[in-house]
Amino acid sequence: MVGIAAIPGINPMRFLYMRVRAFFRTKGPTLGKQTRLIDCGCVADNCQIGECSNLQASSIGEFVRIGRNSRIRRSHIDDNVYIGNDGALEHNRIKCYVSIADRYSIVNTSIDSYTYISYGARIVEASIGRFCSIGPNIIVGHGDHPTDYMSTSPVFFSLMKQCGITFCKEQAFSEVKPVIIGHDVWIGANVFIRGGIRIGNGAIIGAGAVVTKDVPAYAIVGGVPAKIIRYRFNEEAIEQLQKMEWWHWDEVTLRNAQDVMAQTDINRFLQWVNDNA
Ligand SMILES: CC(C)(COP(=O)(O)OP(=O)(O)OC[C@H]1O[C@@H](n2cnc3c(N)ncnc32)[C@H](O)[C@@H]1OP(=O)(O)O)[C@@H](O)C(=O)NCCC(=O)NCCS
Numbered sequence: 001m002v003g004i005a006a007i008p009g010i011n012p013m014r015f016l017y018m019r020v021r022a023f024f025r026t027k028g029p030t031l032g033k034q035t036r037l038i039d040c041g042c043v044a045d046n047c048q049i050g051e052c053s054n055l056q057a058s059s060i061g062e063f064v065r066i067g068r069n070s071r072i073r074r075s076h077i078d079d080n081v082y083i084g085n086d087g088a089l090e091h092n093r094i095k096c097y098v099s100i101a102d103r104y105s106i107v108n109t110s111i112d113s114y115t116y117i118s119y120g121a122r123i124v125e126a127s128i129g130r131f132c133s134i135g136p137n138i139i140v141g142h143g144d145h146p147t148d149y150m151s152t153s154p155v156f157f158s159l160m161k162q163c164g165i166t167f168c169k170e171q172a173f174s175e176v177k178p179v180i181i182g183h184d185v186w187i188g189a190n191v192f193i194r195g196g197i198r199i200g201n202g203a204i205i206g207a208g209a210v211v212t213k214d215v216p217a218y219a220i221v222g223g224v225p226a227k228i229i230r231y232r233f234n235e236e237a238i239e240q241l242q243k244m245e246w247w248h249w250d251e252v253t254l255r256n257a258q259d260v261m262a263q264t265d266i267n268r269f270l271q272w273v274n275d276n277a
């Protein structure tokens with residue numbers, strides 16, 4: 001067997017130091033007072049769960065922080081995720097480096113890496129891509145009622161028993177339709193996105209918008225109902241961005257690209273991609 005000292009480029013003292021440091025830094029999950037874990041698969045080391053939280057049938061990765069009064073059911077949360085106080089997650093898949101601020105209610109949703117969601121989110125049945133920035137008080141999905149039935153009350157069309165009772169034997173209207181939000185989408189404060197809508201990659205939704213139609217990639221939309229204000233880039237550039245899918249690059253490449261990402265000349269970015277392909 002080759003000893004560590006014989007591997008070129010590795011300083012044995014530093015290697016030893018890193019192992020000892022990793023050993024002492026690792027500690028089991030820290031649970032606040034009155035926090036309960038019920039049938040949870042894996043709750044990894046180094047995660048913190050605030051007081052009065054309730055986790056059921058979920059798995060929690062390393063370095064995850066969950067605030068107080070959180071109810072988390074049937075959800076899978078990867079490493080390095082932050083979840084705030086006073087909220088509920090039900091049946092979600094949350095990838096690493098996602099942050100969700102206080103007072104959330106998120107159901108049947110997948111959230112991809114490097115995305116943050118501000119406080120007060122109400123999201124049902126959505127798929128949210130990477131690098132999305134979501135402003136406060138968003139409402140996504142949350143179901144429609146029929147506009148052309150005799151009554152709009154779910155008592156007559158839904159098995160969900162919204163009022164604790166239903167008069168139907170089977171579901172008579174499809175209430176909830178999935179919403180798909182692409183990658184690198186910025187959504188301003190107080191936006192409503194109707195069920196069944198698709199938001200293209202790179203789109204911007206202005207504050208206060210009510211989105212009732214699909215939003216094309218790299219469009220900026222705003223208003224009630226939301227209309228296209230302009231496109232962020234010309235057609236050719238949008239096509240190139242869509243094809244290259246930079247949001248799937250590895251972390252080293254993204255770090256190297258940082259300074260061409262944070263500037264206004266799209267051609268400088270496209271040139272950098274060409275030169276570094
Ligand atoms: C949409 C937004 C990104 C601006 O985009 P922009 O292309 O730079 O817009 P401009 O300021 O050049 O305005 C262009 C037009 O859009 C209108 N507009 C701007 N924001 C709008 C909005 N939220 N809703 C409707 N119309 C809007 C402007 O009035 C202007 O209209 P005009 O051409 O008739 O004068 C910005 O207004 C916005 O809503 N940001 C969200 C901020 C926010 O919520 N932050 C907190 C959470 S992260």
